Structure formats: structure tokens, C-alpha cells
Amino acid sequence: MVDCWWNVRSASEPPDDVPFAHRRQLALRRRASVDTSSTVPMTPPPPEPDPPSAPTAGIRLKTDIVVIGAGQAGLSAAYHLKRLGLPPNRGFIVLDHSPAPGGAWQFRWPSLTLSTVNRIHDLPGMRLADAVDTHATEVQAAVAVPQYFAAYEKAFELPVYRPVHVNVVCSRGDRLIVESDRFDVSARGIINATGTWEAPYIPQYPGANRFVGRQLHTKDYRTAEEFVGQHVVIVGGGISAIQLLDEISRVTSTTWVTRRPPEFRDGPFDEEAGRAAVKLVEERVRRGLPPRSVVSVTGIPITPAIEAMRARGALKRLPMFSDIVEDGVRWPDGTVVHADVILWCTGFRSALDHLAPLQLREPDGGIIMTGRLATQVAKDPRVHLVGYGPSASTIGANRAGSAAAGELTGFLALR
Numbered sequence: 001m002v003d004c005w006w007n008v009r010s011a012s013e014p015p016d017d018v019p020f021a022h023r024r025q026l027a028l029r030r031r032a033s034v035d036t037s038s039t040v041p042m043t044p045p046p047p048e049p050d051p052p053s054a055p056t057a058g059i060r061l062k063t064d065i066v067v068i069g070a071g072q073a074g075l076s077a078a079y080h081l082k083r084l085g086l087p088p089n090r091g092f093i094v095l096d097h098s099p100a101p102g103g104a105w106q107f108r109w110p111s112l113t114l115s116t117v118n119r120i121h122d123l124p125g126m127r128l129a130d131a132v133d134t135h136a137t138e139v140q141a142a143v144a145v146p147q148y149f150a151a152y153e154k155a156f157e158l159p160v161y162r163p164v165h166v167n168v169v170c171s172r173g174d175r176l177i178v179e180s181d182r183f184d185v186s187a188r189g190i191i192n193a194t195g196t197w198e199a200p201y202i203p204q205y206p207g208a209n210r211f212v213g214r215q216l217h218t219k220d221y222r223t224a225e226e227f228v229g230q231h232v233v234i235v236g237g238g239i240s241a242i243q244l245l246d247e248i249s250r251v252t253s254t255t256w257v258t259r260r261p262p263e264f265r266d267g268p269f270d271e272e273a274g275r276a277a278v279k280l281v282e283e284r285v286r287r288g289l290p291p292r293s294v295v296s297v298t299g300i301p302i303t304p305a306i307e308a309m310r311a312r313g314a315l316k317r318l319p320m321f322s323d324i325v326e327d328g329v330r331w332p333d334g335t336v337v338h339a340d341v342i343l344w345c346t347g348f349r350s351a352l353d354h355l356a357p358l359q360l361r362e363p364d365g366g367i368i369m370t371g372r373l374a375t376q377v378a379k380d381p382r383v384h385l386v387g388y389g390p391s392a393s394t395i396g397a398n399r400a401g402s403a404a405a406g407e408l409t410g411f412l413a414l415r
């Protein structure tokens with residue numbers, strides 16, 4: 001729902017449709033933890049006072065900056081806001097939709113381990129190795145990173161509230177109203193760090209609705225074993241597609257299709273190549289073009305795992321099919337390949353729907369970014385996007401968090 005309906009009502013009044021018991025609960029909570037004066041910033045309720053489903057709508061808090069999302073980008077931003085002297089809660093808060101620390105890493109498939117990820121860069125101020133045993137390379141990323149982020153939030157006493165889902169952000173005069181499923185927050189600026197995991201992308205192909213097998217996205221993948229005995233069509237030419245193809249092709253038959261021939265690159269992905277790739281993506285977002293993934297401009301580094309796949313013939317690729325039939329996929333020449341499963345490794349988009357009321361997009365759909373590292377939205381400088389476009393990597397997210405915190409506090413004259 002794209003609506004800031006509550007704006008017409010006093011923030012201190014519970015909504016009319018809240019049952020009396022809850023109204024009393026709200027009143028008690030307000031008295032206990034929320035300063036309702038119009039000028040004094042408020043302290044949010046404790047993170048888990050009630051089950052997550054308990055209604056708290058109608059309470060409006062006040063702070064200077066809301067960071068939305070507590071993945072790598074959001075935590076980096078929060079760290080820098082605190083370092084710049086903003087007091088937790090009164091100066092900034094972090095709202096995170098996930099049930100636990102770890103950003104999207106907590107949802108990644110079990111076989112993604114510290115040895116199979118590209119590289120997870122340390123957050124500012126604390127090393128991954130300080131929180132987890134990084135020599136145990138077989139440890140799941142979905143275990144190690146959440147452990148690291150939890151230790152990080154605690155060590156720096158970051159005011160992270162979860163699970164809190166931000167539904168919409170609206171502009172009201174010189175303030176931004178952040179409406180969530182738990183409470184609403186009035187702020188002077190936001191740093192949006194909602195990542196891409198919540199916005200999986202599946203391209204539309206004719207016939208998808210009549211397919212009787214199973215279709216799933218990278219996001220839904222857990223283990224190759226569930227596909228044993230089935231023929232799996234894997235769609236996509238990125239790193240995730242190749243990793244999942246590697247795993248699945250070891251236990252069952254596969255067909256791999258990509259829109260373009262994948263571009264493999266020889267040699268390690270050094271810092272210079274990384275910088276060049278980031279620059280290309282940055283130029284795109286500065287022009288308001290949709291960001292492309294960094295890998296899409298760098299190519300896929302050839303690892304020993306990819307060499308082994310080549311050697312066993314698992315990297316044979318077909319061009320994209322033209323439509324989907326009941327039990328398979330079909331190419332323009334009429335060739336049909338049977339499929340029990342279509343696995344769409346077709347990437348993600350930035351999860352920005354909650355910002356729709358701010359009308360940040362240009363008529364052609366893009367968002368023009370500005371600022372030192374292109375984190376600031378040109379149309380509304382109170383809004384920064386981190387982990388977006390050129391900063392959609394752990395190292396990019398670190399830098400973007402720092403740039404956004406510095407620029408936004410400067411713009412709002414908070415330091």
C-alpha cells in the first residue's frame with residue numbers, strides 16, 4: 001500500500017480500529033518509552049517488547065536519520081553515523097525487516113561457504129576474523145556472517161530494531177515519514193540499505209503459466225539433492241547460476257541456457273579490475289540508468305571449480321529458449337527439451353518499492369544519483385541509497401555507508 005494515511009492524525013493517538021486492550025497497551029508503552037512532546041526526539045520502543053505481530057501502529061517516533069536495512073551497507077552507514085557523533089535513537093536508528101542479524105546472508109543456501117563466496121570484506125572497525133573462525137572455510141556463510149553482524153551490532157551498540165518492515169516512506173514538508181509495520185518514524189533524512197534479496201527477478205517467457213513442473217529462483221535454492229532424478233533447466237550466466245549448475249549437475253541431468261555467451265575472464269579479479277568495473281556501473285547510475293551488476297561488466301573469473309566443470313563437460317551452454325511448454329522449454333526452431341524444474345538464476349533488482357511515494361525516478365524509470373560515491377539521490381538530497389548499483393558488494397557497501405553518512409549529516413547540518 002503506497003499511502004501515508006496516518007499523517008492526518010495526531011501521532012500520539014492510537015488508530016481508531018485498534019482494540020481497547022491494545023490501545024491500553026499502546027498508551028502504557030508510550031508512557032514508558034516514548035516522549036510525546038512535539039519537539040523532543042523520541043526513544044523507540046525496545047526491540048522485542050511483544051511478539052512481532054503486536055500492533056504498534058499509531059506510535060510515531062522522531063529521529064534525525066533512519067537507516068533502512070541492516071546488511072553490510074546499513075551497518076556500515078550506522079557505524080559511521082555513530083562515529084560522526086550522532087547519538088543512537090535520538091540521532092539515528094536502523095530498521096531491519098529480517099528476523100535476525102546477518103542481512104541477506106542469513107538466507108543463503110547451505111553450500112555457500114566461506115570458501116565458495118567471492119570475498120566478504122570486513123565491516124569498518126571490526127574484522128570478520130574477530131567474530132568467526134575464518135580458517136574454517138567450510139563454515140556456511142549463512143552462519144558465519146550473521147554471527148559476525150550480531151557481534152558487530154553489539155560491539156558498537158547500534159540501535160537496530162527488528163523485525164521491522166518499512167512499508168513506505170513519504171515526504172511531509174521538510175521531514176520524511178517512515179511508515180513500518182511496527183511504528184512510524186519522522187526523520188530528516190534516510191539512508192536506504194535494503195539490498196536486492198527481497199526483489200528476485202524472473203524474466204517473462206510465454207507459456208510460463210502452463211508449465212506443470214517446478215519453477216524456482218536462486219533465492220529459493222537450498223540443496224541439489226532435492227532435484228535427484230529430475231531434469232533441471234538452469235537459466236542465467238552469472239556466478240550464482242554457475243555455482244548452482246556445478247552442484248546440481250553432479251547429482252542429476254541439467255541443461256544450461258543463457259541469453260548471451262558468458263564472458264569468462266582469465267586471471268584473478270584484482271583491485272584494478274574491480275575499480276574499473278565499479279566506475280562503469282557508477283557512470284550508469286549518475287546518468288539515471290538502471291544499475292547493472294558489477295559482474296556483468298567484469299566477466300566471470302575462471303576459478304579451479306570452473307575449470308573442473310569445463311573438464312567434466314558441465315559448462316555446455318545453449319542460447320535462451322523462446323517459450324515454455326507444459327513439460328519443458330522450446331527454441332524457435334521447434335526443438336523441445338523436457339524439464340521437471342526450471343531454476344531461474346536471473347538475478348535481483350534493488351528493493352526500493354517502499355520509496356515509491358518519494359517519486360525519485362525520472363520519467364524513463366531511472367534514478368539519477370549524485371554525491372562523492374553516487375549514493376545521494378539528485379532529486380531529493382535527503383535520501384541516500386547504499387548497496388545500490390556501484391556499491392552492491394561488501395566492499396562497495398562499506399565505502400558507500402561512509403560516504404552517505406558523511407554527506408547526509410553535512411547536508412542536514414547535523415555536525
Ligand code: FAD
Nearest residue numbers: 069071072073097098103104117118119166195387393394
Ligand atoms: P542485504 O544484505 O540484502 O541487506 C539488506 C537488509 O535490508 C536485509 O536485512 C533486509 O531484511 C532489509 N530490508 C529489505 N527491505 C526492507 C524493508 N522494506 N524494511 C526494512 N528492512 C528491509 N558480495 C560480495 O562482496 N562478496 C560475495 O561473496 C558476495 N556473494 C553473494 C552471493 C549471492 C548469492 C548474492 C545474491 C550476492 C552476493 N554478494 C556478494 C552481493 C551481496 O549481496 C552484497 O555484497 C552485500 O552483502 C549486500 O549487502 P546490503 O547491505 O546491500 O544488502
